[in-house]
Amino acid sequence: MKRVKVRKGNNVYEGIEIPSVDEKYLVLKLDNGYNIAFRRNEINVNTIGEFEKKSKKTEKKIRYRKELRDVSIIGTGGTIASKIDYTTGAVYPAFSPEELEKMVPEIFELANIYPREVLQILSENMNIERWKKIGNAVIEEINKGRSIVIAHGTDTMHYTASFLSFTLKNLNLPVVLTGSQRSSDRPSSDSRMNLFCSVKFATTDYNRVVICMHGTMDDTFCYVHKGVKVRKNHTSRRDAFQSVNTKPVAKVYYNGEIDFFEDLPEKHKEKAYFDDKIEEKIFLLKVFPNITHEILDFLIDQKYRGIVLEGTGLGHTPSILYNTIKRGIDEGVTFCMTSQCINGRVNMNVYQTGRKLLEIGVIPCEDMLPEVCYTKMMHVLGHTRESDEIRKLMRKNIAGEIME
Amino acid sequence: MKRVKVRKGNNVYEGIEIPSVDEKYLVLKLDNGYNIAFRRNEINVNTIGEFEKKSKKTEKKIRYRKELRDVSIIGTGGTIASKIDYTTGAVYPAFSPEELEKMVPEIFELANIYPREVLQILSENMNIERWKKIGNAVIEEINKGRSIVIAHGTDTMHYTASFLSFTLKNLNLPVVLTGSQRSSDRPSSDSRMNLFCSVKFATTDYNRVVICMHGTMDDTFCYVHKGVKVRKNHTSRRDAFQSVNTKPVAKVYYNGEIDFFEDLPEKHKEKAYFDDKIEEKIFLLKVFPNITHEILDFLIDQKYRGIVLEGTGLGHTPSILYNTIKRGIDEGVTFCMTSQCINGRVNMNVYQTGRKLLEIGVIPCEDMLPEVCYTKMMHVLGHTRESDEIRKLMRKNIAGEIME
Numbered sequence: 077m078k079r080v081k082v083r084k085g086n087n088v089y090e091g092i093e094i095p096s097v098d099e100k101y102l103v104l105k106l107d108n109g110y111n112i113a114f115r116r117n118e119i120n121v122n123t124i125g126e127f128e129k130k131s132k133k134t135e136k137k138i139r140y141r142k143e144l145r146d147v148s149i150i151g152t153g154g155t156i157a158s159k160i161d162y163t164t165g166a167v168y169p170a171f172s173p174e175e176l177e178k179m180v181p182e183i184f185e186l187a188n189i190y191p192r193e194v195l196q197i198l199s200e201n202m203n204i205e206r207w208k209k210i211g212n213a214v215i216e217e218i219n220k221g222r223s224i225v226i227a228h229g230t231d232t233m234h235y236t237a238s239f240l241s242f243t244l245k246n247l248n249l250p251v252v253l254t255g256s257q258r259s260s261d262r263p264s265s266d267s268r269m270n271l272f273c274s275v276k277f278a279t280t281d282y283n284r285v286v287i288c289m290h291g292t293m294d295d296t297f298c299y300v301h302k303g304v305k306v307r308k309n310h311t312s313r314r315d316a317f318q319s320v321n322t323k324p325v326a327k328v329y330y331n332g333e334i335d336f337f338e339d340l341p342e343k344h345k346e347k348a349y350f351d352d353k354i355e356e357k358i359f360l361l362k363v364f365p366n367i368t369h370e371i372l373d374f375l376i377d378q379k380y381r382g383i384v385l386e387g388t389g390l391g392h393t394p395s396i397l398y399n400t401i402k403r404g405i406d407e408g409v410t411f412c413m414t415s416q417c418i419n420g421r422v423n424m425n426v427y428q429t430g431r432k433l434l435e436i437g438v439i440p441c442e443d444m445l446p447e448v449c450y451t452k453m454m455h456v457l458g459h460t461r462e463s464d465e466i467r468k469l470m471r472k473n474i475a476g477e478i479m480e
Numbered sequence: 481m482k483r484v485k486v487r488k489g490n491n492v493y494e495g496i497e498i499p500s501v502d503e504k505y506l507v508l509k510l511d512n513g514y515n516i517a518f519r520r521n522e523i524n525v526n527t528i529g530e531f532e533k534k535s536k537k538t539e540k541k542i543r544y545r546k547e548l549r550d551v552s553i554i555g556t557g558g559t560i561a562s563k564i565d566y567t568t569g570a571v572y573p574a575f576s577p578e579e580l581e582k583m584v585p586e587i588f589e590l591a592n593i594y595p596r597e598v599l600q601i602l603s604e605n606m607n608i609e610r611w612k613k614i615g616n617a618v619i620e621e622i623n624k625g626r627s628i629v630i631a632h633g634t635d636t637m638h639y640t641a642s643f644l645s646f647t648l649k650n651l652n653l654p655v656v657l658t659g660s661q662r663s664s665d666r667p668s669s670d671s672r673m674n675l676f677c678s679v680k681f682a683t684t685d686y687n688r689v690v691i692c693m694h695g696t697m698d699d700t701f702c703y704v705h706k707g708v709k710v711r712k713n714h715t716s717r718r719d720a721f722q723s724v725n726t727k728p729v730a731k732v733y734y735n736g737e738i739d740f741f742e743d744l745p746e747k748h749k750e751k752a753y754f755d756d757k758i759e760e761k762i763f764l765l766k767v768f769p770n771i772t773h774e775i776l777d778f779l780i781d782q783k784y785r786g787i788v789l790e791g792t793g794l795g796h797t798p799s800i801l802y803n804t805i806k807r808g809i810d811e812g813v814t815f816c817m818t819s820q821c822i823n824g825r826v827n828m829n830v831y832q833t834g835r836k837l838l839e840i841g842v843i844p845c846e847d848m849l850p851e852v853c854y855t856k857m858m859h860v861l862g863h864t865r866e867s868d869e870i871r872k873l874m875r876k877n878i879a880g881e882i883m884e
Contacts, residue, residue, distance in 0.1 A: 101839075103829070103835070110827070110829065110830065111829040111830055111835075112829055113829055113835065113838070198831060198832075198833055199793075200791075200792050200793065200796035200797060200798055200799075201798050201800075202769045203769055203770045204769075204770050207769075229793075230793060231792035231793035231794075232768075235768065235769050236769075308792075308793065308821050309821055309822060309823055310821050310822075310823040310824040311793060311795075311819050311821045311823070311824030311825055311826060311827070312794065312824050312825070312827065313823075313824065316821065316823075316824070356770065358770075359771075359775075360766060360771075362764060362765075362766040362790065364636075364639065364764045364851070364854060365606045365607055365608075365611075365636050365639050365640075366607045366608050366762075367763075367764075370782060371763075371775075371778075371779075374775075374778050375775075378774060386766065388603075388635035388712075389603075389633075389634060389635035389712065389715060390635075390715050390716065391715075392602070392604035393604060394604055394605050394607070395604075395605055396605075415715050417712050417713055417714050417715045417720065418713060418714075418822070419714040419715070419720075420714040420715030420716050420717065420720075421715055421716065422715060423715070423716065425514065425516055425517055426514065426515055427602060428602075429602055429605075431507070431515075431517065434517070435505075450768060
C-alpha cells in the first residue's frame with residue numbers, strides 16, 4: 077500500500093493510492109475519506125511511503141450471559157460493519173465476533189450477539205431474490221428466539237425495510253435495519269453508534285421492522301423509523317434517513333436510554349413466518365412533463381402486472397397518458413397513484429384530472445411513499461389477481477403504511 | 481347550482497353539487513373546499529337550496545402611474561387567479577384587470593399591472609410546446625420593459641421554472657413564477673399573498689427566474705427560490721415549495737418588505753431572448769431495486785437522445801444495467817446521474833460501482849435536482865450532439881443549478 081503525492085496543474089493531492097479498475101486512472105483515497113480519480117497522463121505522482129496492511133486473526137470466545145437477550149446481526153454488505161481492503165479496493169465484511177468486538181465492543185454488554193453473514197453486496201444491487209434470502213434468514217434466527225439487526229447498505233435500505241414490513245408476518249421480536257453513511261475507517265464514521273443503538277433497540281419489545289440511523293449530524297442519538305414510513309433523503313449526511321408523513325417511533329441515545337413516541341404494538345399469537353409469495357413484475361414510474369404514452373404501452377406489452385405511478389402534486393399525470401392507462405387496466409394491469417412530492421397525501425377528488433384517473437380505475441394510495449407502494453404491490457399481487465381484492469388490500473393499512 | 485344534503489349509511493354530507501363526468505357519480509364540494517364523490521346508487525340526496533351564479537362584467541380603467549414599475553402577469557391556468565365554475569366543474573381563469581383587482585387589489589399599488597393570458601391548463605399537462613409559448617410571451621413582455629409574474633399550476637411549476645432558467649437568456653428583469661395550493665374560493669387560499677409578494681418581488685432588480693410561494697403555513701411571508709434549486713415537496717401544504725441544496729434568495733413579507741439573502745446578480749449587456757433550441761427526446765428515469773435492462777433498451781431503441789438517471793444514494797444503479805447504459809453511450813445517448821435522495825450531491829468516486837459508471841461514461845451531475853437536470857439536458861442537447869461538449873456543459877454552472 078502506497079502513500080503518494082499527486083500533482084495536477086497547480087494542485088497537489090496527498091493520500092493512499094487504491095486500486096483502479098481501469099489502468100488509465102489513478103484513484104486516491106484522501107485523508108478526509110473521499111476518493112478522487114485522475115487520468116494518469118495528466119498527473120505527476122511521487123511515492124511518500126509504503127506499508128503493509130496488518131491482518132491478524134485472534135480467536136476470542138464470546139461469553140454467553142443468561143440475563144441478556146439474544147440478538148442476531150445479519151450482514152448483507154454495504155458500508156456498515158465493512159472494511160476497505162486497500163490492496164483490491166474491495167469493501168469486505170468485518171463480521172466475525174472478533175471484528176465486531178474490535179469495532180463496537182459495547183454491544184456485547186447489551187446482548188448476546190450472533191453474527192451471520194447472508195450477503196456481501198452493495199445495496200444498489202439488492203433485488204427480490206436477495207430479499208428472499210434475507211427474509212428466510214430472519215425467520216430462522218427469530219425461531220431461535222433472537223431479535224434481529226440487519227446491517228445493510230444505505231442506498232436501498234428503505235426499500236428493503238418496506239419489503240420486509242409486508243412479508244415478515246406475526247413478528248414478536250424487533251427487526252432493526254441499520255447502515256452507515258461513512259465507512260468505519262473514517263473518523264466521521266457513524267457505524268459504531270448506529271450499531272450500538274440498533275442492538276439496544278433490538279432488545280426492546282417493539283415487534284416491527286424499523287430503520288435505526290443517526291438522528292442528527294452529531295453523535296447524540298439515533299432515530300428509529302417505521303420501515304414503511306422512512307426514506308433516504310440525503311446522499312451523504314449521517315442523518316439522511318427521515319420519517320415521512322409521521323414521526324419516528326423512538327429516540328435511542330448513545331448512553332442506551334430510549335424515548336418511545338408511541339405504544340408498543342400488540343403481540344401476535346401465531347408463529348412468525350416469511351411470506352414469499354411475491355409478484356416480480358411491478359414497475360415504479362415517475363411521470364414528468366412531456367412523458368409520452370409509449371413507455372406505458374411498453375410496460376403493458378412486457379406483461380408488467382402492476383405499475384406504481386409517481387405522479388405530480390395531489391396525484392396527477394398528463395392527460396395524454398389516460399388512454400394507455402385505461403388500456404392497461406382493461407388488460408388486468410393494476411395502476412397505483414403516489415406523489416413525487418414525497419410529503420403529503422394524494423387526493424384525486426380535488427381536480428377533474430384526478431377524478432378522471434379515478435374513473436379509469438387508478439388506485440389512490442393515500443400517504444404511502446412511492447417506494448413503499450412498490451414493495452406493497454409486490455406483496456399484494458403475489459396473493460391475488462382479483463382487481464377488487466387488490467384495490468381493497470392496497471387501500472387497507474397492512475403494516476402501518478397508511479396514516480389516518 | 482344546488483346546495484344538497486347527501487346521506488350515505490349513517491353519514492351525512494352537505495355542500496354544493498358540482499358536475500360529474502360520469503353520471504353514475506355525484507360530486508359534492510364540501511364547505512371546507514374539498515370535493516367528495518359518491519356512487520348515486522349508494523346515497524340519498526336532498527336539495528337544500530338553488531341559486532344562480534352571478535356573472536357581471538364591469539369595465540374599470542386601471543390608471544397608469546409613472547412612478548411605478550410595469551409588471552406583466554402571464555396566466556397559464558392552474559389554481560391561482562382561477563375560479564371554479566360550478567355549472568361545469570371547470571376551473572377558469574379570473575384574469576381581467578377587474579377580476580384581479582377584486583381578488584388582490586393591493587397589487588395595483590405596487591406596479592402597473594398588465595394581465596396576459598397565454599394558456600388555460602392544469603399544470604400536469606405542461607409540455608415543451610407550451611413552454612415555448614410561455615417563453616416567447618415572456619420575451620415579448622420583457623421587450624416592453626415589463627417585469628414578469630407567471631401564474632402557474634403548482635404540480636409542475638418547478639419544472640417550468642427550471643426550463644425557463646436555462647432558456648431565457650440575458651434577463652435584466654425578474655421572472656417570478658407563483659401559484660396557489662388552495663383555490664381562491666377557499667378561506668385558506670394562498671393566492672392573494674402569493675400574488676402580492678410575487679408582484680412586489682417583480683419590482684426588484686433580481687434579474688433571474690424564481691419561484692415565490694408561501695414560506696410557512698401562515699400568512700407571514702413568502703420565500704423566493706432560485707428556479708433551478710426548488711422543488712414541490714408536499715402535496716397540499718401552502719409552504720410546499722422548498723429550496724434544495726441552497727437557501728432561498730429572499731423573504732418577501734406581506735407588508736411589502738424584502739429581506740435579500742444574497743447580492744443581486746450582474747446585469748446583462750445583450751438583449752434578452754428566448755433560446756428555443758430544445759431536444760425533446762429526453763427521459764427522466766428513476767431506478768429502483770429489481771429494475772431490469774429492458775426499459776433502457778427500449779428508450780435507446782426509441783431514439784431518446786438523453787436519459788437522466790435518478791439513481792440511489794451517491795449516484796448508483798444496479799450493476800445489471802451497466803451493459804445497456806454502455807450500449808446507449810456507444811450509440812450516442814447521453815446518460816446523466818442525479819440522486820433520488822433529492823438532497824445532497826452525487827459522488828461517484830466513493831464506491832467501485834460509482835467508478836464503474838463513470839468509466840462507462842455516465843456524467844455525474846453534482847447537486848442538481850433530477851427535474852433540473854432533465855430540463856438542462858433539453859437545452860444542452862438542443863445545441864450540440866458532440867459528447868465532450870455535452871459533458872462540459874452539463875457539468876458547467878449555467879444558471880445557478882450547481883452550487884460550489
